[in-house]
Amino acid sequence: MASNATTLQVGGPAGERSVRLSSPDRVVWAETDRGQAVTKADLAAYVIAMGDPLLRVLGDRPVTLQRFPRGIDGEAFYSKNPPKGYPDWARTTMCTYPSGRSHPQVVVDEVATAVWAVQMNTITYHPWPVRSADNDHPDELRIDLDPQPGRDFGDVVTVALGLRELLTELGLTPFVKTSGSRGVHVFARVLPDREFLEVRHAVIGIARELERRMPDLVTSAWWKEERGERIFVDFNQATRDRTIASAWSPRPLPGAPVSTPLAWEELPEVDPQGFTVHTVPDRVAESGDPWEQMDTTAASLDPAYALWEADLERGLGEMPFPPDHPKMPGEPRRVQPSRKRHDLPDPPDVPDRDAQDQE
Known part of the structure; x- marks a missing residue:
């Protein structure tokens, strides 16, 4: 049975924020031969431990949250609109999508915002390159x-x-x-x-x-x-x-792997499966952020x-x-080569689906 909720005090530029974490003992990654189980509380602790490096790659950027309410083996969806209960101290920014529509997206400027995202069952952070x-x-x-x-x-x-x-x-x-x-x-x-x-x-x-x-x-x-x-x-x-x-984002795969920055000279020698929620904080504490x-x-x-x-x-x-984008000027037909018929006109534009998988 999941344990009772707890409240974490998370430091930041405006002082401590109180972030509620429900069901902290809920298992997000089950134990495997690649590593021990990871709970929701473990994931929050990882985000706090990785605060500075994580904010360097997320800060001041729109972020889509990849959320797994039932752990990595359950159904997943992407939150583009800020979910209900978004903290009033957190920030959003307006983004325009391929369809021409616009709406706000989350900005993760504080570690507390990242911890709140964990409370919303976020595993992977997907920032825009802007x-x-x-x-x-x-x-x-x-x-x-x-x-x-x-x-x-x-x-x-x-x-x-x-x-x-x-x-x-x-x-x-x-x-x-x-x-x-x-x-x-x-x-x-x-x-x-x-x-x-x-x-x-x-x-x-x-x-x-x-x-x-x-x-x-x-x-x-x-x-x-x-x-x-x-x-x-x-x-x-x-x-x-x-x-x-x-x-520094965990990925929804067995063993709780993390997308991990490397020095170039390390790349030929590493085992990418060795970088996990359990191991990466110690690596950064010892070697720094490449x-x-x-x-x-x-x-x-x-x-x-x-x-x-x-x-x-x-x-x-x-x-x-991509198939969810409107047809673009000069773009070739969106038909895989083995199915292409050269005597047919281009297919109609594919409807944009940027409103899907949002809350």
Whole structure:
């Protein structure tokens, strides 16, 4: 039986906040051969222990909350609108979605807000790549390296190191983290002077250039049937209203893995399954935050965008958008290649679904 509620006192810039935690003994992750069980109270303790590094990646950004009311084995949903009971001391910011609709999203500026999110059964935080003062111009480049069946973590590491070299050539300072699953995420701070579509195009340019350099390992193909046994560079994660699990976020997988920032020299040697809710706080206490100086490294996206422009001159154009986006100018037909009929017109626009999975 779940225990009675408790109230946590959480420090912050405005002093202590009182955050109620109901059912603190509820099991979120069951015990497995990868680690002991994690309760709701354990998750709140993790968030408090990781307060400073977590706020460095979440602070001043709109955040979508991935919530699991029955633990990781239960049903999940994404909260975009602030849930009922949102604290009056917490902040929101207005976001515009691909449909043109706008509504507020949570901003996690205090550890207490993150603990309150745990009370709302949040496991993973999904921040936008923008700051709240300007939600239309990303200040963060995010590249998701997604291994297809037949590839392992070692292959992803090889591609990540190649991507690091390419981004450095383009004048950017890349940072790396585990995804908390099988992949790797590479981030870089950029000057917020380009809107989402331009940032997406820059990422497509990067993906295609990396594919040219590593054709046996890398693919930019959107359709799974065309990817083969390669590492997919998911360019659509740079699209408006697409988010990646934040650094330091737990993931809803057995063993309570955490998406963990690394120093580049560590990457070839790590076991990503070793970074968990139980182990990461001690790691950071001993070794620090590898991403601590990221905010000092913002650079122009112009050289990366030039890759996109060069590809346009080569005859390479727009790539498919996610299925919940309206049809975009120049976008190819949203039909997987094996089902495409060339004698048919383009299908109608796909309705936007940005209102789904909200509370």
